[in-house]
Amino acid sequence: MAAPHTVVVAVNPTASFGHRREVGPQVIARLRQAGHTVVDVGEANIELLRREATRAVAAGTSALVVVGGDGMVNLGVNIVAQTDVPLGIVPSGTGNDVAAGLGIPRDDTEAAIDRLLDALDRPPRVIDAGIVRHGDLSTWFVGVLSAGFDATVNERANVMTRPRGRSRYILALLRELATLRPIPYEVNADGTRLDTEALLISVANNGALGGGMKIVPHAELDDGMLDLFVVRPMSRFAFLRVFPKVFSGTHTELPVVSFHRLRTVTLDAPGVVAYADGERIGPLPVEVSVVPGALRVLA
Secondary structure, eight states, X not given: OXXXXXXXXXXXXXXXXXXXXXXXXXXXXXHHHTTOEEEEEOXXXXXXXXXXXHHHHHTOOSEEEEEESHHHHHHHHHHHTTSSOOEEEEEOSSOOHHHHHTTOOSSOHXXXXXHXXXXXXXXXXXXXXXXXXXXXXXXXXXXXXEEEHHHHHXXXXXXXXXXXXXXXXXXXXXXXXGGOOOEEEEEEETTXXXXXXXXXXXXXXXXOBTTTBOSSXXXXXXXXXXXXXXXXXXXXXXXXXXXXXXXXXXXXXXXXXXXXXXXEEEEEOTTOEEEETTEEEEESOEEEEEEEEEEEXXX
8 A cells, every 4th residue: 555645525415415424424434444644524515615625625635535426526626626636536426427437336335435545546547627617707517517408407406305316307307398498509619600409508528417317428538528419409209209318328329419529619598507517507608618637536
């Protein structure tokens, strides 16, 4: 084993609506058993957690480990992007799509911790991150930015308390079908206008969202590119027939979907709110760019 490290561990106590509270203490106990010094950051709400985790990382650490779902990954990315501090992930949220994309076990906590401990003794993996510019603000993300029907579903799922698992996203989608309508988008992709009517547009760095929906199964986290995913208008009945295919990634050949590899895209549409890594960004317009090699991860 290499020399012991000082590790900041930020735990989301409300991940999976608090039904996996045991994961944070497990992570901390295993790290200490392995000889590492742990700075335990556990606050009552996300804003306090973000502030204290930022302060702890600034004070000096070998790594920031987040325990939670994709929202916690997003919190971590926005603290350590473009720094030498690597990000570790132990999934305990609802979707955990970024963890899955990195090959981290999302349904076996002990295996995920084993992977973390092993990665602490190795050079970190370097991956890309996306940056969203909205107004005067910039926000990092590592998974998927949603801007359309999928974002509306995300907004509903975030306020639902039942069901507690990944099926919450599917139920939210079914409830939002009544609002399904074409959206007129203004799109500028790497300087080329791609204006179109669509049901949704997503910008993917990782391949999946919503707990395993493989919207861009060919996306790679370290290829220096983003993938624009467009779903063109169709009826509700047709959508319900197409939707199950995203879990296997077999929708990619359908004529109603298209993909564009790019480095920068500007999106605008009336009444559409963007989400990134499941976290609310704000109304369009947004500019989304890839920053190659922006993030070091323990994976």
